[in-house]
Amino acid sequence: MAPTSTGNWFEDFVPGDRWRHERGTTVGEVEGQLLTKLVMNTAQAHFNEHLMAGSPMGDGRMVFGLVTGSIIVGLATQDTAEQALAEVGLDDVRFTAPVHHGDTLYAYTEVVATEPAERDDAGIVRFRHWDANQHGAVVFEAERTVLVKRRSYWATR
Numbered sequence: 001m002a003p004t005s006t007g008n009w010f011e012d013f014v015p016g017d018r019w020r021h022e023r024g025t026t027v028g029e030v031e032g033q034l035l036t037k038l039v040m041n042t043a044q045a046h047f048n049e050h051l052m053a054g055s056p057m058g059d060g061r062m063v064f065g066l067v068t069g070s071i072i073v074g075l076a077t078q079d080t081a082e083q084a085l086a087e088v089g090l091d092d093v094r095f096t097a098p099v100h101h102g103d104t105l106y107a108y109t110e111v112v113a114t115e116p117a118e119r120d121d122a123g124i125v126r127f128r129h130w131d132a133n134q135h136g137a138v139v140f141e142a143e144r145t146v147l148v149k150r151r152s153y154w155a156t157r
Helices: 029-038 065-080
Strands: 018-026 084-095 104-116 122-132 138-149
Touching: 018 065, 029 065, 065 084, 065 104, 065 122, 065 138
Parallel strands: none
Antiparallel strands: 018 104, 084 138, 104 122, 122 138
């Protein structure tokens, strides 16, 4: 299967590059409720609308943080990991503002560092990701490390 872009090999990532990913997504009931209940998260802020009415955290139920994190990684993946061989790590994760059902999230990325891997076919890329809602408030930040294919090795195979 062909990649959706041509500029996502290890050699294409330059520290300091920043961009907003093309797609955004509105968090609905399914995303906000399903995982919360599947993992038996008992924090009522995720599923009790009456309790959250007029809350200092904002009106309405809050989305489980790991759902928010998954959404940003998903939105960023097409541009950052299409040539990935492995997800290596997710560090310095911070949830900076609540996300509520109906919020629309947009992902942003900065290339923090690139370094050779202990193999000829790939290199390590460290990204800083952040996610903002429809009002521009940053709701999530993290650094993600990915093992990415080298064009110089894979493009000729």
